[in-house]
Amino acid sequence: MTAARVSPAKTTKGEETRARILETALELFRDRGYDETTMRAIAAQAHVSLGNAYYYFTSKETLIQAFYGRTHEEHLAASAPMLATRHTLKARLAGVMHAKLDTIEPYHRFAGVLFKTAADPASPLHPFSAESAQVREESTRLFGEVVDGADARVPDDLRAELPRLLWLYHMGIVLFWIHDNSPKRARSRKLVEMSVDLIATLIAFAANPLMRPLRKAALKMIAETK
Amino acid sequence: MTAARVSPAKTTKGEETRARILETALELFRDRGYDETTMRAIAAQAHVSLGNAYYYFTSKETLIQAFYGRTHEEHLAASAPMLATRHTLKARLAGVMHAKLDTIEPYHRFAGVLFKTAADPASPLHPFSAESAQVREESTRLFGEVVDGADARVPDDLRAELPRLLWLYHMGIVLFWIHDNSPKRARSRKLVEMSVDLIATLIAFAANPLMRPLRKAALKMIAETK
DNA sequence: GTCTATAACCGGATAGAC
DNA sequence: GTCTATCCGGTTATAGAC
Numbered sequence: 001m002t003a004a005r006v007s008p009a010k011t012t013k014g015e016e017t018r019a020r021i022l023e024t025a026l027e028l029f030r031d032r033g034y035d036e037t038t039m040r041a042i043a044a045q046a047h048v049s050l051g052n053a054y055y056y057f058t059s060k061e062t063l064i065q066a067f068y069g070r071t072h073e074e075h076l077a078a079s080a081p082m083l084a085t086r087h088t089l090k091a092r093l094a095g096v097m098h099a100k101l102d103t104i105e106p107y108h109r110f111a112g113v114l115f116k117t118a119a120d121p122a123s124p125l126h127p128f129s130a131e132s133a134q135v136r137e138e139s140t141r142l143f144g145e146v147v148d149g150a151d152a153r154v155p156d157d158l159r160a161e162l163p164r165l166l167w168l169y170h171m172g173i174v175l176f177w178i179h180d181n182s183p184k185r186a187r188s189r190k191l192v193e194m195s196v197d198l199i200a201t202l203i204a205f206a207a208n209p210l211m212r213p214l215r216k217a218a219l220k221m222i223a224e225t226k
Numbered sequence: 227m228t229a230a231r232v233s234p235a236k237t238t239k240g241e242e243t244r245a246r247i248l249e250t251a252l253e254l255f256r257d258r259g260y261d262e263t264t265m266r267a268i269a270a271q272a273h274v275s276l277g278n279a280y281y282y283f284t285s286k287e288t289l290i291q292a293f294y295g296r297t298h299e300e301h302l303a304a305s306a307p308m309l310a311t312r313h314t315l316k317a318r319l320a321g322v323m324h325a326k327l328d329t330i331e332p333y334h335r336f337a338g339v340l341f342k343t344a345a346d347p348a349s350p351l352h353p354f355s356a357e358s359a360q361v362r363e364e365s366t367r368l369f370g371e372v373v374d375g376a377d378a379r380v381p382d383d384l385r386a387e388l389p390r391l392l393w394l395y396h397m398g399i400v401l402f403w404i405h406d407n408s409p410k411r412a413r414s415r416k417l418v419e420m421s422v423d424l425i426a427t428l429i430a431f432a433a434n435p436l437m438r439p440l441r442k443a444a445l446k447m448i449a450e451t452k
Numbered sequence: 453g454t455c456t457a458t459a460a461c462c463g464g465a466t467a468g469a470c
Numbered sequence: 471g472t473c474t475a476t477c478c479g480g481t482t483a484t485a486g487a488c
Contacts, residue, residue: 225413
């Protein structure tokens, strides 16, 4: 399904070549960084010609999109056991967030370039683009599960928006993580802990009838951003 | 002061050439977009050689940084009258935010590339880099003025953090604006209205003694992100 | 030292033959 | 589906003029 999203590769042989190029690229990205890895180097190390590499990946950026799909699936896999065993909102959200950081950690070095591209609305890679829709929706669904499987009392109007809000929150954390050069990314981990706590508290607050007007106002605003 | 930040150009003649290149570049960016504007085209239209353009601007990206400085100063200028006449937090913040959108509107077309670059931690352009420090600090100070000149009651601990928080908020709005293709950027304007309202309400809430623990927790978290 | 110009280099991308 | 040849534009090296 990851493969199907992007381009050719129907036959076994093509698929194999395609996979080889992608593996090589990710390896080189991880080891040398994105800018330092030339398409020529990828092609050479994958034993294909430059033109051939472009047959499978229409641009260097497309390789990044493949990376997205890949880490996203790893994240799903890593989250499943958490969601199966944890039942408080706090524990579930923290589990999913830490799983995310675990998944992308090996790529911290070139993550910057990654999300750089992602910020350009003209790029097919930016998180709100049509091309990213599938990953984004699946990811949002994951946060839906975080909420739905939790024993927290959540007002219905908020519950409807929460998956999208948490997805947005998770993007913010990733953005922080990108700039985080503390040992073992300790600052990002700390931020996850504290923000998850705060979010859980806020959600509990939101259930308070006194908070209804404020909650409604906030949700109305959020509806505008859809 | 904008000029001094970036590179050579001491003499009058150099300064003039430098200014001419920058004007030409911004004009071309605005009219054709960033990627479509080549350094060769900028040089030609500014009547300098390619090498000469690179003498003044060490890369195409540096031209963007100059753009930052430029719009920032325009924003300051456009905000001043607002701050002189408005006295509620809501009106002041709304004024400054709308002024921001007014200032950058002509560049909406290539704003994407702009902030694309800005998202890369390796880039000197990203908002948290040393190179951007001056603009960021001045901008933060502007939001400090928004708060200080307002008649709102703001707890001291919050007041200390508020300028930075509002700066961050303003970055979020700009990010939304970049992706906003509604006529006259109506959605962004609406979002500013609603979010400013919400922020004013939240600040009023924060002054309530009952909110103290929550406020403290939030501020503690924010302190972690410094 | 300040400024300007010309000629490469390098890597992403494309065209077109096989 | 694969290759070779080429384009194109950002960037650099370098030489010299003021």
